[in-house]
Amino acid sequence: MTVVKIIKVLGTSNESWEDxxxxxxxxxxxxxxxxxxxxxxxxxxxxxxxxxxxxxxxVEIAFPVHESA
Structure with a gap:
């Protein structure tokens, strides 16, 4: 089973929303x-x-939660 964590971050730019x-x-x-x-x-x-x-x-960023060793 894969567990995914999602965090929210704010990016800024002087050029564009895409940037x-x-x-x-x-x-x-x-x-x-x-x-x-x-x-x-x-x-x-x-x-x-x-x-x-x-x-x-x-932006919401998704990444897997890894099991600790």
Whole structure:
């Protein structure tokens, strides 16, 4: 039986929502092994003077729970 853990992370980018999602996965992969899938839960942005200044992607990241040795 496989058990999967899901964590929620927020990625940010000055370029796009897609880049914000990529940043979220890249940062999570620094400390999480065997990421098997992601689901973008929400797209948001910071706005100043009528323009988007920062794109944000809330991403759920799925990875298997391994048995301890």
């Amino acid at each position: 914000a999602a990529r940043q979220a996965v890249a940062e999570a992969s620094e400390t999480v092994d065997d990421i098997h899938g992601v689901e973008v839960e929400d797209w948001t942005a910071s706005v100043e003077d009528g323009g988007i200044t920062e794109y944000k992607a809330t």
